[in-house]
Amino acid sequence: MFMSMQYVEPTKRDLNSKFKFSCYKGIGCFTKCCTRTDILLTPYDVLKLKTHLGIPSDEFLAKYTRVYVDEKSGQPYAVLKMTEEEGKCPFVTDDGCSVYESRPLNCRYYPVGQGLMVAASEKGPVKKEFYFFVKDPNCLGYKEDREWTIGEWRTDQGTLEYDEMNREWNDIQLRRRGSSDPPLDENKQQLVFMASYDVDKFRSFIFDSRFLELFEVEDQEVERMRNDDVAVMQFGFKYLKFILMIEETLKMRSPAALAK
Numbered sequence: 001m002f003m004s005m006q007y008v009e010p011t012k013r014d015l016n017s018k019f020k021f022s023c024y025k026g027i028g029c030f031t032k033c034c035t036r037t038d039i040l041l042t043p044y045d046v047l048k049l050k051t052h053l054g055i056p057s058d059e060f061l062a063k064y065t066r067v068y069v070d071e072k073s074g075q076p077y078a079v080l081k082m083t084e085e086e087g088k089c090p091f092v093t094d095d096g097c098s099v100y101e102s103r104p105l106n107c108r109y110y111p112v113g114q115g116l117m118v119a120a121s122e123k124g125p126v127k128k129e130f131y132f133f134v135k136d137p138n139c140l141g142y143k144e145d146r147e148w149t150i151g152e153w154r155t156d157q158g159t160l161e162y163d164e165m166n167r168e169w170n171d172i173q174l175r176r177r178g179s180s181d182p183p184l185d186e187n188k189q190q191l192v193f194m195a196s197y198d199v200d201k202f203r204s205f206i207f208d209s210r211f212l213e214l215f216e217v218e219d220q221e222v223e224r225m226r227n228d229d230v231a232v233m234q235f236g237f238k239y240l241k242f243i244l245m246i247e248e249t250l251k252m253r254s255p256a257a258l259a260k
């Protein structure tokens, strides 16, 4: 997340929370929010954007993102890189967002933010989603009359598909935040970044190395990954859980099988 974090309202909201908002071409602040902002990308954002632009994931990441590493966990994140001259998002034009149909999740949610926490319950710890408002004083959208609930806003902005696709990745972030493990070293950071964001490189890591000799992966899953980026991304989440020692999601082949 961390888009305009300084304007975050410190109140947790839910799907029924109401707000007034409208954003349209012609409003006085049009596209102002697409300048000098930090937009953290999710794995599915990168997959959608690189597909939209018709370029490989490594080219997308090199051209349009910078890496932010969380100090405590050492977790690396891809963040949209603003242009050097004007500090603008590389996709903003006078007419608005040039990648609108594939815009990142944080751009879709804005002016709502989304968070995850672990809460205590009778049945033990449960994961809870919550929301909050980001009230940037430069954003005039709040002065408009159209009323929404956060639930309606999510549907209108097409966030449901993204939330579903990122669910496992979000779980991994939550587990990492709650852990007392030492920060990731550089080698792990690179693997984590690749498995999270660089779907084409990760596919080649699986198919062009000894990976499939070392790990047991079902034939069907292997076949799906040959041409389906989403399947590679989802396998990446399994791999992340394995290397971050969150869950035994992968099984190594037995020494006898390896010797064959």
Ligand code: SF4
Binding pocket: 022, 023, 024, 027, 028, 029, 030, 031, 032, 033, 034, 110, 138, 139, 140, 141, 142
């Ligand atoms: S209303 Fe807010 S979200 Fe819309 S263009 Fe203006 S600043 Fe951006």
Ligand code: SF4
Binding pocket: 033, 034, 035, 039, 089, 090, 091, 092, 093, 096, 097, 098, 099, 100, 103, 104, 107
């Ligand atoms: S991706 Fe689109 S909506 Fe998001 S900051 Fe860039 S131009 Fe604005």
